[in-house]
Amino acid sequence: MAPDNTTDIPDKVRERHEELSRELDDHSYRYYMGAPVISDAEYDTLMLELRGIEEEYPLLVTQDSPTQKVGSPISVDFAAVEHLVRMESLGNAFDLDELGAWADRASAEVPVEAYLCELKIDGLAVDLVYEKGRLVRAATRGDGRVGEDITLNVRTIADVPERLDESVRPAPELLEVRGEVFLPVEAFAELNRRITETGEHTPFANPRNAAAGSLRQKDPRVTATRPLSMIVHGVGAYTPAGSDRERDTVVAGDAEDTTFTSQSQAYALLGEWGLPLSDRYKVVRTMDEVREYVRYYQEHRHEPPYEIDGIVVKVDSFALQRRLGSTSRAPRWAIAYKYPPEEVTTTLVDIKVGVGRTGRVTPYGVMEPVTVAGSEVEFATLHNAQEVARKGVLIGDTVVLRKAGDVIPEIVGPVVDRRDGSERPFTMPEKCPECGTPLGQQKEGDVDLRCPNARSCPGQLRERLFFVASRKALDIEALGYVAATALTQPLEPAEPALRDEGDLFDLTVEQLLPIRTYVLDPDTSEPKTDPKTGEPKVVSFFANKQGEPKKTVEKLFQQLEEAKSRPLWRVLVALSIRHVGPRAAEDLARHFRSLDAIRDAGEEELAAVDGVGPTIARSIKEWFEVDWHNEIVRKWRAAGVRMEDEVDESRPRTLEGVTVVVTGSLEGFSRDGAKEAVAERGGRATASVSKKTGFVVVGDSPGSKYDKAVKLGVPILDEQGFRVLLESGPEAAEALRLNPSS
The missing domain is CATH 2.40.50.140 (Nucleic acid-binding proteins)
Structure with missing residues (x-):
């Protein structure tokens, strides 16, 4: 007889169910990545045991159970995730005098007994979270508070353990670690050689671009073919083994933490748990030794197997790090010494x-x-x-x-x-x-x-089309540089499939199949040569040898359909209006909400939008004065491209005409989220403080905007006051304004 509720399920059964579910998910993922570690029979045995538990205890069945899934996820959606502890960026020193000045400032506040020196790897910063020793999440740095979920891609990196090694000491309940993902120099050369031979896409410019591009692949199986590595260089949140996560989680190195006492001691513990560490860091006692370390690697810069662009110097003691603290931008206890190019x-x-x-x-x-x-x-x-x-x-x-x-x-x-x-x-x-x-x-x-x-120059159209497909615009991955060349500059006897980018969403399979084109170098726009023949490389990009559509054709049309629903700011960027980049496009979309409203606005009205100004405003007006530009908009609109952002009419317009400046980090809002919240209620979020500013909202580590607000007497609110301002308006928020003198 099945239990009446979940409290009737024995703890041992729950634990075994959780263990089997986790193990089967891991094996399923490895199978679809083409690297299974158990046989089908072993997998089936584990699945049978799980099914038996769920038949006896049906309340354990959820949509996430392996028994309810078909296959394994093999794509990444880069969902936004919030780091447990903010990832800070480092201040820079460009010569030994600046490095010495940093050390003097630090030692003037606290007696520094030891420094840790390590190589500054030219890679991509990532944040890993382990729960009970198992990797549960990996994310990019993002803005320091919120990054993108790249867990499936990071799991393909051989250096990153799926489970922490507990042979020396138990794994923590929770461990957040930071590190750098990179592509070793030799692996980078081999990758570019393979790309050049296959012509699958443009070779990467440098190892860092290759690492970043590999981590942002939407199919982890592609990432798995790239020999990425990782080195850990920091710890964020931490809960000791056997402790209560809600009660005992701390920031590693804080006063409440009794595990991590210094940077070097933290590295020793991370190494015991099997995390990848550098073998080139060094703890020294004096700044003379720091300078010696800096000079050595400047002379032996290519000695490490990865690219470096400098040295990171940290105060080794966590207690001293805590006393030194951080500015609004960077920790005072660490600095990056950047080597000259x-x-x-x-x-x-x-x-x-x-x-x-x-x-x-x-x-x-x-x-x-x-x-x-x-x-x-x-x-x-x-x-x-x-x-x-x-x-x-x-x-x-x-x-x-x-x-x-x-x-x-x-x-x-x-x-x-x-x-x-x-x-x-x-x-x-x-x-x-x-x-x-x-x-x-x-x-x-x-x-x-x-x-x-502008309209008919094949080079301009090729570059605009490639830009339309870029990640900063409509993000159409299947429309790369070769595809853009094929659509705009086919070899005889085919005619170009596009007169201009307005025709992009009206393409048909029949137009694509006959196209043959040169493979152009995106740096020079000149045809690449076939290494075997020495002749310009020609490809039939959309059709296979039998004249049938390649898989890329189906992918292209699928992504074109998805691109129609992109937010307004991306459409604005894709139109290639001179001077209108992502930042200005976001400000315009937030303020006007529709392309028609932007087109109909006067030049002064456009210029008044925060982040726009007279040059961009004039450029927008001039763009819409061109007939074929308006024809592009008409064609995209007819094809179903989104031309306005939805407005939530249920939100009260509490901030009509009110200007708000946000400075510092808020717990409940990202910087863009705070701006969006203001705009949704009719307000205007700006970047600078003036006498006309309605309110300045301050979070953790506010910058000079706070000081200016105090000087000008502008009302200042904390995050609680900001929420009241959003929901109830200026009059209600006035009662919660902060008194800077108190």
Whole structure:
């Protein structure tokens, strides 16, 4: 007879049910990842035992039980998740004097007995959460408070244990750890070699981009093919083994924590639990030893198997870390010493030009391939003709090349002493390299030359279409650079499938199947060559050898349908209105709520929106004055693309005409969430404090905006007061305003 309620189920049965469910979920996931660790028969035996328990105790059956699932999840939706403890960013020092000044400030407040030095890996920060020794969540850093759930992808990383090692000591009830996910240099080179050979997509620019792109794959099976690694470098929330989670969870290193006493001791414990640690960190007693560590790795920068861009120095003692505290931006007890970008010399073989989505024609240098900051570089932007002249570079020069911020290749200037007289100056072309239209300035005084053939220039359309599909716009993963090239620049005899981006949502399978196209390099817009033949690489992107649609076609149409429901701000970005990036688009969408309202607004009204201003406002008005731009909007609207954001009419308009500034971190609102809450009630969330500001809302670690509000006498509210302001309006909130002098 089945029990009447869950209290009748024995604890041992509950525990075995939970253990079997967890184990079966893990095995199911590994099976679908193509890496099972048990046989089908063993899996079936575990499932039979679980079914037997649930037949005897049916109250244990939930929709999450393995007995109720078909298959295993193999896609990632990057849902937002809140970190248990905020992930802080680090302040930077760019020379030894700045590093010494940081140490002087720290030691002036507390006597520092030891520093921990470690390499600053150029990767992606992640947050891992273990419950009872089992990995239950992994997330990106995000804004420090809220990140994106990448658990399924992180579980493919061999270095990250599914379960903590309890052979030395019991696993904690709860453990939150921070670390850096990266792609080792050799693995990065191998990955790019494979990508180049298969032509599956554009090779990655550097290991960090490769790691970030791998972690954001929507199919974890793709991530599993990338040899990612991880090194742990911090601890967040912690509950000791056998303790009550609600009562005994602390921030590791706080006064209530009796487990972690220092950074180095924390690393020792994390290592015992099987978490991946660096073998290159060092605890030292003096700043002279810190400087020696810094100098060593500056000279041996490529000695580690991963890319580094500096050194992190931390006060080792957690008690001293606690006393030093943090500013609104970064901890006072740690700093990142950033190495200067590496510089190398190479030959500038040629200077060519490329055309962007707004028609801007940009010179770029073509160089003899050279390795700089750990990756091979062949191209570098030169921005415009004036920049070429200012740098004084000639075609054929030996040039100094560096990576600005260790990311963007930059030509610093020529090595004049190496000239032999064969060098020649660069002349900016008079016609567009893509369509042959004469180039000109968009406005008098512009330093950039642009192609005015905006609608029909195949290069501009290709770049705009690729941008429409980008993550910052409509996020259409199946519409990559090769697909954008195929749709806009097919080889004869096919006609382009699109006249402009307005036709994107009216594509048919019949249009796609005959298309063949060159594979263009997104850095240069020039055809890539087949390594076997040396000829330009040509692909039939949408059809297989039998002339039937590839799987990418079905995926493309599915994602086009999903893109129709994207929020208004993404549609605004996708329209490629000059100067309107994601930040301005979000502000416009939040204020006006519909594309029609934005189009009909006057220039002054647009400029008054926080984050917009006169330049963006003028650009918006000019964009809508072009007939074919409005035709794009008409076609997208007819195809079902969302042109307005829904307004919750049930929300009271308590803040009509009220300006609110939020500073510091709120427990119940993200920064964007607070702005959204204000806008939904008719208010205006701005970034700066003035005499006209209605209220300033302060959270943890408020910045200078709080000081300015005090100086100007602007009403100040805490989070409780903010909630009252939202629900009941200014008059009710006035009674809760803070008194800064108290």
